[in-house]
Amino acid sequence: xxxxxxxxxxxxxxxxxxxxxxxxxxxxxxxxxxxxxxxxxxxxxxxxxxxxxxxxxxxxxxxxxxxxxxxxxxxxxxxxxxxxxxxxxxxxxxxxxxxxxxxxxxxxxxxxxxxxxxxxxxxxxxxxxxxxxxxxxxxxxxxxxxxxxxxxxxxxxxxxxx
Numbered sequence: 001x002x003x004x005x006x007x008x009x010x011x012x013x014x015x016x017x018x019x020x021x022x023x024x025x026x027x028x029x030x031x032x033x034x035x036x037x038x039x040x041x042x043x044x045x046x047x048x049x050x051x052x053x054x055x056x057x058x059x060x061x062x063x064x065x066x067x068x069x070x071x072x073x074x075x076x077x078x079x080x081x082x083x084x085x086x087x088x089x090x091x092x093x094x095x096x097x098x099x100x101x102x103x104x105x106x107x108x109x110x111x112x113x114x115x116x117x118x119x120x121x122x123x124x125x126x127x128x129x130x131x132x133x134x135x136x137x138x139x140x141x142x143x144x145x146x147x148x149x150x151x152x153x154x155x156x157x158x159x160x161x162x
Contacts, residue, residue, distance in 0.1 A: 013060045018043065022051050023061055030063045069102075069118045070149050076125040077118050077146040080132060081111035083139045088112040091137040100128045111142070 015023070018041065025037045034052065038045040055061040069077055084091045088106045095115055096104045103116035115132065119125040125145070132141055 013055075013058050015055075015060070018047075019051055019055060019060075022048055023055065026052075026061065026063055030065075066152070068149055068152065070146075074118045074120060076120070076122050077116070077149070078125060078129075079144045079146070080115045080117060080129065081142040081144070082113040082115055082132065083141075084112040084137045085139050086137050091135060094135050095132060098128065098131065100124075 021041050022037060025032055025040065034045050034048040038048045041048070052061070082088075082091065082095070092104050092106060092113055095101055095113065098117075100117045100119055101115055102118050103114070105114050106112065107114050117125065117128050119128055125143075129141060129143055132138060
């Protein structure tokens, strides 16, 4: 199992048309075999395999099973806006370590960070919010509880060319 955490990479990777086509094929069907992708793109299976390995190692591509946490029995999801007293990068690190946190992004605007949390129930959500508030550098939090997950997409449209 890949233990690497998803997150920002050190700048945009340089992708050619074949790389983009492979990524788009996997976004459409993450279970597609290298053979199927190669056939559709008119290249050798080994080429797709090598490109996939390179894209994965570069942090461009991660093929995972995407779930709906609410359907799995996690009954409390929320986006938490966090205001910090100092640099948001410093505060984002201990927040990202929490198991219940699925997403942390440094933002411009009313909040310094947006943090998505996935919890068993509302009591568990309260515990996590209290943990967030106890982290050094957190000034305040504002919690937006999800009532219904209407869309969750990991397809980002046609990838930009260079």
